[in-house]
Amino acid sequence: MIQDIAASGKQQVSPHETVDSKGIVRILNGHRQQRGGLISVLGEIQSQYGYLPEDALRVVADETGNSLVDVYGVATFYRSFRLQPRGKHLICVCLGTACHVRGAPMVVEEFERRLAIQPGQTTPDREFTLETVNCLGACALGPIVVVDGCYFPGVRAQDVGQILEKARLERVEVPSMVAASG
Amino acid sequence: MINLFINGLPVSVEEGSTLLEAARFLGFPIPTLCHKDGLSPYGACRLCVVEIGEEPKAKLVSSCTYPAEEGLKVRTASSRVVRARRMVLELLLASCPQSKIIQDLASAHGIRQQRFKQEHEDCILCGLCVRMCQEQMMAKAIGFRSRGEKRSIGTPFDIKSEECRLCGGCMYVCPACQLRCTYTEPERPICGGCANLTPPCLEKRQFDDMMCFMDPCVACEIQKEG
Ligand code: FES
Numbered sequence: 001m002i003q004d005i006a007a008s009g010k011q012q013v014s015p016h017e018t019v020d021s022k023g024i025v026r027i028l029n030g031h032r033q034q035r036g037g038l039i040s041v042l043g044e045i046q047s048q049y050g051y052l053p054e055d056a057l058r059v060v061a062d063e064t065g066n067s068l069v070d071v072y073g074v075a076t077f078y079r080s081f082r083l084q085p086r087g088k089h090l091i092c093v094c095l096g097t098a099c100h101v102r103g104a105p106m107v108v109e110e111f112e113r114r115l116a117i118q119p120g121q122t123t124p125d126r127e128f129t130l131e132t133v134n135c136l137g138a139c140a141l142g143p144i145v146v147v148d149g150c151y152f153p154g155v156r157a158q159d160v161g162q163i164l165e166k167a168r169l170e171r172v173e174v175p176s177m178v179a180a181s182g
Numbered sequence: 183m184i185n186l187f188i189n190g191l192p193v194s195v196e197e198g199s200t201l202l203e204a205a206r207f208l209g210f211p212i213p214t215l216c217h218k219d220g221l222s223p224y225g226a227c228r229l230c231v232v233e234i235g236e237e238p239k240a241k242l243v244s245s246c247t248y249p250a251e252e253g254l255k256v257r258t259a260s261s262r263v264v265r266a267r268r269m270v271l272e273l274l275l276a277s278c279p280q281s282k283i284i285q286d287l288a289s290a291h292g293i294r295q296q297r298f299k300q301e302h303e304d305c306i307l308c309g310l311c312v313r314m315c316q317e318q319m320m321a322k323a324i325g326f327r328s329r330g331e332k333r334s335i336g337t338p339f340d341i342k343s344e345e346c347r348l349c350g351g352c353m354y355v356c357p358a359c360q361l362r363c364t365y366t367e368p369e370r371p372i373c374g375g376c377a378n379l380t381p382p383c384l385e386k387r388q389f390d391d392m393m394c395f396m397d398p399c400v401a402c403e404i405q406k407e408g
Contacts, residue, residue: 054339067345069325072338076328083339 019055023048028063038064038074042081051082087122087129089167092146096135099142103156107143108132110160127168186254201245201256202230210258213267213287215274215357216308217246221317226308227274229287231266233257242266268293277303283357304358305335311352321345324352 027044031037038060045056052075061068075081093099093108108119111130115123122129136144141153147167155163183194188205195204200223205212215227225247232245234256242263245256257263271288276298278284284306307326312335315321323343327334337343 057338067322067325068338069322069343069345073325073327 019053021059024059051085092131094136094144095132098139102142104143106157110157184250188256201248221313223247233260277301278358281358310355314351314355
């Protein structure tokens with residue numbers, strides 16, 4: 001379930017800024033009978049909006065009779081849920097041990113510098129979201145950067161510009177070994 | 183009734199009692215931090231550890247959450263317990279050295295040195311305020327957020343909670359925030375707002391620096407009017 005949500009992260013941020021509470025009630029109705037259905041509800045809301053809008057959480061709390069802090073606690077507990085809209089492109093830099101010793105911190109720094117954001121943040125134009133993970137399980141290829149589901153192996157700081165350019169031009173769709181490795 | 187032995191003395195307690203209650207019934211002192219009568223046991227601070235069972239299977243458990251068992255042998259002050267307790271206290275002291283309650287507990291347990299780096303945390307995540315808000319005040323205005331090292335207590339979205347009735351219960355039970363009222367400037371550590379039991383000051387925008395979740399703060403309001 002959680003994986004589903006994480007995987008669906010690639011979809012674009014939907015433009016609706018206002019939350020349609022009827023839609024949320026509809027989602028809730030699908031899970032009324034289910035014990036502990038809160039996570040599924042939040043998951044569905046997130047796949048609809050791309051994130052969990054504050055108003056949506058309020059509607060969920062009101063409708064389920066939970067207090068807002070309970071809903072908020074669940075929403076912040078799981079890493080797959082996000083309370084801020086995600087950018088169009090998701091950049092994920094691996095900071096696992098192997099990638100770390102091979103220089104991933106420098107790669108992250110370069111992304112931070114170029115995008116002027118910290119990991120976990122989204123650029124103001126909502127183009128990029130930068131995230132770090134603690135191991136993608138492909139340590140032999142490190143340092144690894146994943147952009148919108150496409151893996152770039154052996155990334156060095158000087159490759160960052162190129163990767164960003166590719167992402168901006170939507171050229172990263174094909175899973176390939178494009179990146180300049182060594 | 184359940185019969186068990188605490189430090190060799192037999193005691194019988196009602197079913198469902200905890201080891202802490204049984205030991206207190208006999209008068210054995212067990213220090214606690216996150217336990218408060220009237221609030222559900224939580225087992226966060228681990229200060230109330232006791233040793234149960236017999237060697238070599240003896241183990242440490244938190245007495246505030248462990249239910250009394252028939253025939254159980256409990257030791258409340260074995261050397262292992264004392265060692266564990268002192269370690270817990272030393273760690274708590276490192277994370278929150280400014281707390282009067284923790285300081286007192288540490289000194290009462292003979293801690294005279296501090297080997298760990300002081301963190302000056304505002305919160306030890308004992309959850310007393312959360313339970314107070316939820317179980318006694320029926321408000322559920324504050325709760326735990328995030329997890330791991332980001333775990334924190336506060337209101338949803340860090341804004342004033344609609345459920346909060348400004349009762350001040352959260353501050354009343356907090357073991358970490360005593361002596362930590364900093365008014366609006368940290369350089370002026372004592373505003374006096376709490377001396378007369380009115381809630382201390384909170385003009386700051388967000389709750390990042392304080393354990394009081396009230397907005398606006400009653401003490402601040404009084405000052406403004408005056
Ligand atoms: S009092 Fe038992 S764990 Fe805190």
